[in-house]
Amino acid sequence: MSTAILECLSSLSVIAQQVRRLPRTLECGLPKMPSTVADSDVPKIFREPYIQTGYRPTDQDWKYYFLSLFQKHNESINVWTHLLVALAVLLRFQAFAESEAFSWETISFPLVIYVLSSLMYLTCSMLAHLLQSKSEMAHYSFYFMDYVGVCTYQYGSALAHYYYSSNQNWYDVAWPFYLPGAAFLGFMSCVGCCYAKYRYSRPYPVERKLCQVVPAGLAYILDISPVIDRILNCHMDSCNDFSFWFHCLQIIFFVIGAYFFSCPVPEKYFPGSCDIFGHGHQIFHVFLGLCTLSQLEGVLLDYKTRQEHFRSRYSSGYTQLACVSFFVLIFSSTVSAIYLQRKVKKQLAQKAL
Numbered sequence: 001m002s003t004a005i006l007e008c009l010s011s012l013s014v015i016a017q018q019v020r021r022l023p024r025t026l027e028c029g030l031p032k033m034p035s036t037v038a039d040s041d042v043p044k045i046f047r048e049p050y051i052q053t054g055y056r057p058t059d060q061d062w063k064y065y066f067l068s069l070f071q072k073h074n075e076s077i078n079v080w081t082h083l084l085v086a087l088a089v090l091l092r093f094q095a096f097a098e099s100e101a102f103s104w105e106t107i108s109f110p111l112v113i114y115v116l117s118s119l120m121y122l123t124c125s126m127l128a129h130l131l132q133s134k135s136e137m138a139h140y141s142f143y144f145m146d147y148v149g150v151c152t153y154q155y156g157s158a159l160a161h162y163y164y165s166s167n168q169n170w171y172d173v174a175w176p177f178y179l180p181g182a183a184f185l186g187f188m189s190c191v192g193c194c195y196a197k198y199r200y201s202r203p204y205p206v207e208r209k210l211c212q213v214v215p216a217g218l219a220y221i222l223d224i225s226p227v228i229d230r231i232l233n234c235h236m237d238s239c240n241d242f243s244f245w246f247h248c249l250q251i252i253f254f255v256i257g258a259y260f261f262s263c264p265v266p267e268k269y270f271p272g273s274c275d276i277f278g279h280g281h282q283i284f285h286v287f288l289g290l291c292t293l294s295q296l297e298g299v300l301l302d303y304k305t306r307q308e309h310f311r312s313r314y315s316s317g318y319t320q321l322a323c324v325s326f327f328v329l330i331f332s333s334t335v336s337a338i339y340l341q342r343k344v345k346k347q348l349a350q351k352a353l
Contacts, residue, residue: 033064036073044202045136048074050267054275056133065131074275077282078129085289086122089115089296096300106316109323110163111303117156117326118292124149125285140344144194144337150216151190151333155326157295158182158223163310163319164302165247166226167233171313174225179322183329185219190333192216194340198347213262224251227298243305246298250291257287 034057039047042055054074056065069079093115102108128146132139162178196211227247234244261284267274 033067033071034060036071042133043136045139046133047202048279048281049264050271051275051279052272058133058135060134062131062134065134068133069130072276074279075129075133077277078285079126081282081285081289082122082126082129085292086119086126088293089118089122092293092296092300100300100304106319107307107310108303109319110159111299113323113326114156114160114299115296117153118296120156121146121149121153122289122292136348137345140197141341143197144341147190147193147197148330148333148337150193151186151219152326152330154189154216154219154223155182155186155329158186159322159326160295160299160302161223161226162322163314164299164306165230165243166309167230168309169233170226170229178222178225179325181222182219183325185215185222186329187333187336188215189219191336194337198340198344220254227251241305243298243301246294246301249294250298253287253291253294257284257291260284260287 036054037057038053039051039055042058046055046058051074054072056068056071056073056075068075096102124146128142132142158179159182162182166174192211192215196208199211200208227250231244231248231251234241260280264280267279
């Protein structure tokens with residue numbers, strides 16, 4: 001056993017060395033690309049507190065920003081974390097669909113919606129961090145798209161928790177308002193983040209954080225309430241539900257991630273030392289990815305083992321309507337984001353005069 005463990009650790013060490021060399025190897029194989037610049041060389045909107053270097057120059061060809069996926073800059077980890085998690089979600093769901101009793105019946109619709117929403121938020125986030133440095137207009141546009149992705153993920157999670165993860169006592173109380181409330185708060189989360197991005201500039205006032213955090217926080221509290229109820233009613237010594245532990249992990253990872261999203265640490269204490277690796281938003285991305293993967297495992301286990309709850313509670317028509325509302329939310333959030341994007345365009349045009 002000890003020999004096998006040593007061989008495993010040796011293999012992991014070799015893999016880690018290869019991964020560390022990967023960015024340099026990829027950069028060597030790419031065309032000559034502009035070097036990253038300091039914060040003083042980019043407009044104020046692109047600067048992050050305590051991040052002094054590693055910014056990509058603005059107004060380059062789109063090809064540069066796509067190829068910067070393989071360049072070392074202060075957004076690299078943000079891009080790769082969500083790209084890798086998106087691939088993991090896709091492959092895990094594919095493996096689950098091929099190995100388990102998955103069918104395209106009404107009972108599977110909320111699960112498919114949840115997976116789509118996960119892929120959507122991860123992809124939108126990845127593109128926002130990869131492409132936003134092109135220009136101020138691109139910065140606003142891609143982050144608005146990111147906010148649309150986040151609000152659809154919130155509602156996709158709510159659907160999965162409602163249909164697969166809720167206990168009967170919670171359902172009896174919450175079923176009339178849970179999904180309408182989740183859709184409304186998801187929409188307000190998108191509008192609040194887009195408005196805050198449009199309305200406030202650096203140095204950001206506290207009102208900006210309130211516009212972002214209040215609706216998003218309320219949305220999370222409502223969306224996670226079926227899981228919280230299940231955890232509180234699951235006694236540690238008698239709970240044989242394996243998905244319980246994945247749901248605990250998703251909450252723990254989310255809370256840790258939320259802390260690093262809200263607080264610029266550790267870069268606040270080491271300005272300039274965490275520019276490429278280790279600043280707070282990167283750590284937030286890592287824990288949010290772990291939260292999503294834990295949530296996915298919990299939802300898949302609930303889908304597999306708790307189908308009797310689904311069949312006894314939900315009608316086919318109501319479930320289909322709930323799934324259609326997901327696409328209505330995408331449409332309404334996108335329209336709101338486009339409206340504010342046009343206001344940003346006018347604002348930037350006036351600034352250029």
